[in-house]
Amino acid sequence: MNMIDTQTGKESSATRAAYLSVRDMILTGELPAGQKIKIEQLRGKLDMGASPVREALSLLTSDMLVERIDQRGFRAAAASPENFAEILKLRCALEDMALRQSIALATPDWEERLVLAHHHMTRAAGTAQFEEAHKVFHKTLLSNAASPMMERYCDQLYDLNIRYRNLAASEPNYQTRDIPAEHKDIFDAAIARDADAASAALLSHYRLTGKYLALQLTGL
Amino acid sequence: MNMIDTQTGKESSATRAAYLSVRDMILTGELPAGQKIKIEQLRGKLDMGASPVREALSLLTSDMLVERIDQRGFRAAAASPENFAEILKLRCALEDMALRQSIALATPDWEERLVLAHHHMTRAAGTAQFEEAHKVFHKTLLSNAASPMMERYCDQLYDLNIRYRNLAASEPNYQTRDIPAEHKDIFDAAIARDADAASAALLSHYRLTGKYLALQLTGL
DNA sequence: CCCTCCAAAAATATCGATATTTATTGACAC
DNA sequence: GTGTCAATAAATATCGATATTTTTGGAGGG
Numbered sequence: 420m421n422m423i424d425t426q427t428g429k430e431s432s433a434t435r436a437a438y439l440s441v442r443d444m445i446l447t448g449e450l451p452a453g454q455k456i457k458i459e460q461l462r463g464k465l466d467m468g469a470s471p472v473r474e475a476l477s478l479l480t481s482d483m484l485v486e487r488i489d490q491r492g493f494r495a496a497a498a499s500p501e502n503f504a505e506i507l508k509l510r511c512a513l514e515d516m517a518l519r520q521s522i523a524l525a526t527p528d529w530e531e532r533l534v535l536a537h538h539h540m541t542r543a544a545g546t547a548q549f550e551e552a553h554k555v556f557h558k559t560l561l562s563n564a565a566s567p568m569m570e571r572y573c574d575q576l577y578d579l580n581i582r583y584r585n586l587a588a589s590e591p592n593y594q595t596r597d598i599p600a601e602h603k604d605i606f607d608a609a610i611a612r613d614a615d616a617a618s619a620a621l622l623s624h625y626r627l628t629g630k631y632l633a634l635q636l637t638g639l
Numbered sequence: 640m641n642m643i644d645t646q647t648g649k650e651s652s653a654t655r656a657a658y659l660s661v662r663d664m665i666l667t668g669e670l671p672a673g674q675k676i677k678i679e680q681l682r683g684k685l686d687m688g689a690s691p692v693r694e695a696l697s698l699l700t701s702d703m704l705v706e707r708i709d710q711r712g713f714r715a716a717a718a719s720p721e722n723f724a725e726i727l728k729l730r731c732a733l734e735d736m737a738l739r740q741s742i743a744l745a746t747p748d749w750e751e752r753l754v755l756a757h758h759h760m761t762r763a764a765g766t767a768q769f770e771e772a773h774k775v776f777h778k779t780l781l782s783n784a785a786s787p788m789m790e791r792y793c794d795q796l797y798d799l800n801i802r803y804r805n806l807a808a809s810e811p812n813y814q815t816r817d818i819p820a821e822h823k824d825i826f827d828a829a830i831a832r833d834a835d836a837a838s839a840a841l842l843s844h845y846r847l848t849g850k851y852l853a854l855q856l857t858g859l
Numbered sequence: 860c861c862c863t864c865c866a867a868a869a870a871t872a873t874c875g876a877t878a879t880t881t882a883t884t885g886a887c888a889c
Numbered sequence: 890g891t892g893t894c895a896a897t898a899a900a901t902a903t904c905g906a907t908a909t910t911t912t913t914g915g916a917g918g919g
Contacts, residue, residue, distance in 0.1 A: 432709055433873065459900070468874045470690065473902085477697035478707070483788065487698070489652050490880065492901060505788050512736060566725050568703065572792065653903065679870070688904045693872085710910065712871060 433467045437475035440465055445484045445495050446582045452498035452639075456485070482575055484582070500636045503583050507629040510576045514625070515618050517573055520564035522614045529563040530610060537606045541599065550581075556602065560609060560621070584628075587635040596627060653687045657695035660685055665704045665715050666802045672718035672859075676705070702795055704802070720856045723803050727849040730796045734845070735838050737793055740784035742834045749783040750830060757826045761819065774801075776822065780829060780841070804848075807855040816847060 441461065444450040461472050476493045479485035486494050521529065536559040540552040554577065561573055601624045608617035661681065664670040681692050696713045699705035706714050741749065756779040760772040774797065781793055821844045828837035 432871095435709055457900070458902095468872095469901090470693075470873055473690075473694060474697050474872090477694050478700060480698060481701035483791075489655055490901070492881095502788075505786050508786075509788060509792075512732065516732060566728075568722075568725050568729060571703075572729075652901095677870070678872095688902095689871090690903055694902090710871070712911095 433471040434474045434478075437461075437465055437467065437471045438478055441472075441475055442479060442482070442484060442578075445479070446578060446585060448582070448585050448588075450495045452495055452586065454495050456493045456495060458492070483579060498583065498586055498639055500633060500639055503629075503633065503636055506576055506579050506583070507625065510573070510580065511622050511625055513569060513573055513576065514561060514621060517561040517564040517566060517569050518609070518618050518621055519614045520566060520569075521561055522563075522609060522612050522617060524563050524565055525612050526563065529559075532562070533559050533606065533609060537602070540602065544599065554581075556606075560605065560617075580628075583632055583636065586639070587632050589635055601627075653691040654694045654698075657681070657685055657687060657691045658698055661692075661695055662699060662702070662704060665699070666798060666805060668802070668805050668808075670715045672715055672806065674715050676713045676715060678712070703799060718803065718806055718859055720853060720859055723849075723853065723856055726796055726799050726803070727845065730793070730800065731842050731845055733789060733793055733796065734781060734841060737781040737784040737786060737789050738829070738838050738841055739834045740786060740789075741781055742783075742829060742832050742837060744783050744785055745832050746783065749779075752782070753779050753826065753829060757822065760822065764819065770801075776826075780825065800848075803852055803856065806859070807852050809855055821847075 441450070441456075450456060456476065458469050458472050458476075462469050465472065476485050477487065480487050484496050486496055488494070533556075536552070536556040540549070540556045543549040543552040557577060558570075558574065561570055564570065601620065604620040605617055605624060608620055661670070661676075670676060676696065678689050678692055678696075682689050685692065696705050697707065700707050704716050706716055708714070756772070756776040760769065760776045763769040763772040777797060778790075778794065781790055784790065821840065824840040825837055825844060828840055831837075
């Protein structure tokens, strides 16, 4: 007599649904940076009560995607070139640490997960699943650091970076770059357990993308 | 016809009150690490409805003081020696960066704020206000880094560290250490704009405390 | 004696209705 | 014009009541 979730494997909670929806709206720019988020409006769009919407927004605060001002509601986090630069800097510092730790603690299991993640990403090139596979690859690189908080920070920063990629709007005319080759370099060095090379390749990968994005963000 | 806040300058929102209360309960250990947090129970103790309590708990998720499990409520974040070690490591890495940036961007204004913060802390020695002044001193050190996200992370980590200090229970018999001298070293180096010396003094300060706390945490 | 399964109890999640607060607008002085 | 202020409108915050889920505590089999 309950809601048999219409063929979706599992429905879980309204709060979770709201969390994922709003998160997506902010990451894609459907909710523009800095814009006020009206509960009533979202409540309508998501077809649920105000409570789960509020709770989802409160949770999104953790991810620095939503700002909450007491008694004055929520707004999508502001975006600026400075903010983007800060994200890039923090990412580089934290992922450098995390990757080095991952490699230092390398195990066959991690190695195998990394091989698979890289393979899936390669296979997904050009398809809709690429974005997700790409994310998994980068997460897997850091997943052996035995440092949950650092991984959480890195996750957050990854998503914030994605947001800026979407905000940059214009098609990613990644000029002369060979992204798969960049990934391969990172991957090979990690598998070879060469921390210096892996870190250098990873940071270079981020900084190239960052430099490119920064150019398109000046008018933000 | 509204609640005239009983002589407290400003009451603000129930959610904020709940946030501060629960935060304090977790930092002090009144809500033990890992323990389930029952809404109904808190609702009673804080004398408010369930909504602000839920919202406060959702917000505390950002600070890594509360864990939320979908459909299964909230619990106080777990604590462990490993987690403490991770906090220490992250603090050192991030504060090192932040302090260096603060010094690199040094201005007379920052210098003055730092002088005052140090003075207040010194004056508050032994009093109830010391904790707060100490926190302000450390925050001020990093406050000139022009890096809001990094400052936010450092704040979080500071609080998490305080929590472990409280969890370690036994009186801080800081053996042979001269804490005021340690602070003076950090302060002097920062004012002298000697980033290497300041960072070294700061990290040494943290690591000494960390080493001491780690000893008391083994049974956690 | 140990599982499995099913009610009862407890807790969480969510809704809809209010109370409070903030934002807006336009009249009225200056 | 320009600024202030009150009345109105809009939005947020909060409550109390339900609906859903998860947990608990046995009651029967195996």
